Amino acid sequence: xxxxxxxxxxxxxxxxxxxxLIVQVADRARDRFTTAIEPLGLPxxxxxxxxxxxxxxxxxxxxDQLGCDPSYVTTLADRLEDRGLAxxxxxxxxxxxxxxxxxxxxxxxxxxxxxxxxxxxxxxxLPAADRQVLSALLERLLxx
Amino acid sequence: xxxxxxxxxxxxxxxxxxxxLIVQVADRARDRFTTAIEPLGLPxxxxxxxxxxxxxxxxxxxxDQLGCDPSYVTTLADRLEDRGLAxxxxxxxxxxxxxxxxxxxxxxxxxxxxxxxxxxxxxxxLPAADRQVLSALLERLLxx
DNA sequence: TATTGTTATACTCTATAACTATA
DNA sequence: TATAGTTATAGAGTATAACAATA
Numbered sequence: 001x002x003x004x005x006x007x008x009x010x011x012x013x014x015x016x017x018x019x020x021l022i023v024q025v026a027d028r029a030r031d032r033f034t035t036a037i038e039p040l041g042l043p044x045x046x047x048x049x050x051x052x053x054x055x056x057x058x059x060x061x062x063x064d065q066l067g068c069d070p071s072y073v074t075t076l077a078d079r080l081e082d083r084g085l086a087x088x089x090x091x092x093x094x095x096x097x098x099x100x101x102x103x104x105x106x107x108x109x110x111x112x113x114x115x116x117x118x119x120x121x122x123x124x125x126l127p128a129a130d131r132q133v134l135s136a137l138l139e140r141l142l143x144x
Numbered sequence: 145x146x147x148x149x150x151x152x153x154x155x156x157x158x159x160x161x162x163x164x165l166i167v168q169v170a171d172r173a174r175d176r177f178t179t180a181i182e183p184l185g186l187p188x189x190x191x192x193x194x195x196x197x198x199x200x201x202x203x204x205x206x207x208d209q210l211g212c213d214p215s216y217v218t219t220l221a222d223r224l225e226d227r228g229l230a231x232x233x234x235x236x237x238x239x240x241x242x243x244x245x246x247x248x249x250x251x252x253x254x255x256x257x258x259x260x261x262x263x264x265x266x267x268x269x270l271p272a273a274d275r276q277v278l279s280a281l282l283e284r285l286l287x288x
Numbered sequence: 289t290a291t292t293g294t295t296a297t298a299c300t301c302t303a304t305a306a307c308t309a310t311a
Numbered sequence: 312t313a314t315a316g317t318t319a320t321a322g323a324g325t326a327t328a329a330c331a332a333t334a
Binding site for chain 1: 153154156157158159160162165166169171172173174211258266267270272281282283284286287288
């Protein structure tokens with residue numbers, strides 16, 4: 001290797017390979033999620049939102065958690081309401097609207113959680129120690 | 145071989161947390177890609193296809209590599225041809241069409257590669273040893 | 289009969305811009 | 312003036328189904 005000991009950064013090629021790997025694994029995780037909830041007959045964004053809604057939550061916070069635009073959260077909230085899974089309640093600050101899960105929403109949330117955490121659980125092929133290492137490395141990648 | 149008696153599998157919660165982490169990191173990698181190619185003014189799927197095209201490649205293989213439907217590859221191939229980045233050539237098996245990069249396509253490919261492998265290289269904050277560990281763990285997750 | 293690719297179409301996810309209502 | 316949410320609209324990305332050509 002011609003690299004100096006101080007030049008520890010990844011080569012363009014290594015960097016790309018690693019990024020591709022990560023994306024592949026993430027795609028698989030997503031597929032797993034999609035497959036797990038399929039029997040429930042829910043669109044993925046709906047399921048993701050229901051999963052978030054452990055308590056009444058400002059639409060704005062939902063946008064942050066989902067990493068999407070507030071206007072899209074309006075759409076999502078409408079769809080959850082249409083399905084009877086949540087309802088909007090006005091916050092103390094009257095500009096804010098909280099999305100509050102209905103009993104049906106909470107029940108569904110449990111079913112989704114059971115489905116995605118069930119027999120097809122992610123990373124079940126890694127021993128606990130390795131999962132911990134992986135987790136730590138990923139967190140460092142997020143620090144940036 | 146039976147399972148270890150020490151229940152080593154992830155809890156539903158751990159599994160979900162890990163999956164969420166992976167997806168976050170992958171999203172970041174995707175954002176990085178998008179940002180890196182932005183100056184080139186190319187839609188992401190076009191850039192991804194150009195990057196694949198190191199040699200004439202059957203449309204079918206492109207679909208496999210991209211993980212998408214063949215009908216979408218038709219669309220992509222059309223768009224690359226429109227931009228003068230590739231052309232279709234008929235294969236020996238005359239059902240097959242190969243997508244062949246033009247000189248302009250190859251040139252652009254180099255520019256894309258340089259952009260995505262450049263200063264914003266993925267995982268540059270991890271030392272080489274850690275990158276290797278990460279890579280190995282990810283590969284095990286893909287084995288399934 | 290199975291496989292490659294194409295066509296026409298349609299759908300999902302998601303954002304942008306302009307707006308309303310509070311604060 | 313700044314923030315939360317909404318409306319209307321549009322666009323990207325991608326799939327499905329039926330089909331054609333070749334094997």
